[in-house]
Amino acid sequence: MRNLGISVYPNYSTVKDDKKYIKLANKYGFRRVFTCLLSVEGNTDQILMNFKGTIGYAKQLGMEVICDINPRVLRKLGILYDDLSFFHDLGVDGIRLDLGFTGNEESMMTFNPYGLTIEINMSNSTKYLENILSFQPNRNKLTGCHNFYPHRYSGLSYDFFVECSKKFKKHGLRTAAFVSSNAATFGPWPVVEGLPTLEMHRELPIDVQAKHMFATGLVDDVIIGNAYASEEEIRLLSEINRNKVTFNIEVFDTTSDLERKIIFDELHFYRGDVSDYMIRSTQSRVKYRNKSFPPHNTIDIKRGDIIIDNDLYKQYAGELQIALKDMKNSGKTNVAGRIREEEIFLIDCLKPWDKFAFSEWR
Structure with missing residues (x-):
């Protein structure tokens, strides 16, 4: 305890x-x-x-x-x-x-x-x-x-x-x-x-x-x-x-109800094959593979952003990620929210297979 x-x-x-x-x-x-x-x-x-x-x-x-x-x-x-x-x-x-x-x-x-x-x-x-x-x-x-x-x-x-x-x-x-x-x-x-x-x-x-x-x-x-x-x-x-890192985040007005459901209701874990650019939580793309994720808010990505791939990314649509670095957005990824600025450094504490969650910061 x-x-x-x-x-x-x-x-x-x-x-x-x-x-x-x-x-x-x-x-x-x-x-x-x-x-x-x-x-x-x-x-x-x-x-x-x-x-x-x-x-x-x-x-x-x-x-x-x-x-x-x-x-x-x-x-x-x-x-x-x-x-x-x-x-x-x-x-x-x-x-x-x-x-x-x-x-x-x-x-x-x-x-x-x-x-x-x-x-x-x-x-x-x-x-x-x-x-x-x-x-x-x-x-x-x-x-x-x-x-x-x-x-x-x-x-x-x-x-x-x-x-x-x-x-x-x-x-x-x-x-x-x-x-x-x-x-x-x-x-x-x-x-x-x-x-x-x-x-x-x-x-x-x-x-x-x-x-x-x-x-x-x-x-x-x-x-x-x-x-x-x-x-x-x-x-x-x-x-x-x-027992689980829970990030306070701002959710953008353009974020859909389905994307909000993925962010707040699904169990997230850090996929084991590590990328320098993002923490990947991939189960949502499997669970919601028959749902549509229309493109929106496809602005360039900043470290600490919560991003969800849209329909243009085909089989990746619905996958949630946390950006570890600033990245150009190809238009295939929706920027759904952002971690509270004071907490962004906490993403460096996550290790492969760690579980994590989000809470809405108001």
Whole structure:
């Protein structure tokens, strides 16, 4: 199962506001809550009491809560790696190690008597994970989660993100990463210029960020890094198909009812013999081979266009394609619609035999 999550920072907010946010997210099917002890300063007892109130409410709603820590925080709170009773008492389901130990400690922590999940930092290119695995951890209690980056231009490059993530998926471990709300105003640190994992996501609409994360096939859980996202953003995330790339598209006025039916009602998959110029979904031409597809809107084709071959293309009539490149139109292809501009890059995530769908963007 792929989950959605939010982040709360009780040392920068109130229990009342956090509960309101958690309730909203839960209403839309969010299942994870991330929180952070890294930036705890001031009256520690009061802050921890606020944490406990917030965490307890999320647990009442059946949400999973993971708390971000590092060895410095453990020392400050007087906690040893082999006694995690503090976090059990706090009420969390697991702890995320922003900075880790030597590998053996992490392995031992996965056997804690409370069943706490140990989540490790995915955003590094070292042999950290392999080292932990060499100490034979309880893999059922070991997961990974990327960092987020409040400083503009400091987020991960896409290639580095893929490199790091593949290490975890290779071993079958659950993974998570962060997207950034454009409505949120704070995070765990004073500087907040968004809180994405990937730098390329910083200015994108939040639903496009999440679609991309799921489309990579490398992320199981997508968490909003900053607080508080708007209800509209949360709703948009809740409506995403987490298992199949679904493009928001504009359908042109000239597009026929039959073409609309092909676009929205048929199951599309990326034909296995790959072209540099288009993604081909060919079953519609078989199913509707006895139907007519009169030529219309045969303008030149742009990358991101949804195109359907017309009657002039004979046996290809009714075949749907997504344009990967700009192309001259011979007059045999109808341009039926266009992918939302911010989502066009997602077509590069599709692989042969991947399934995909469309939703009308208004």
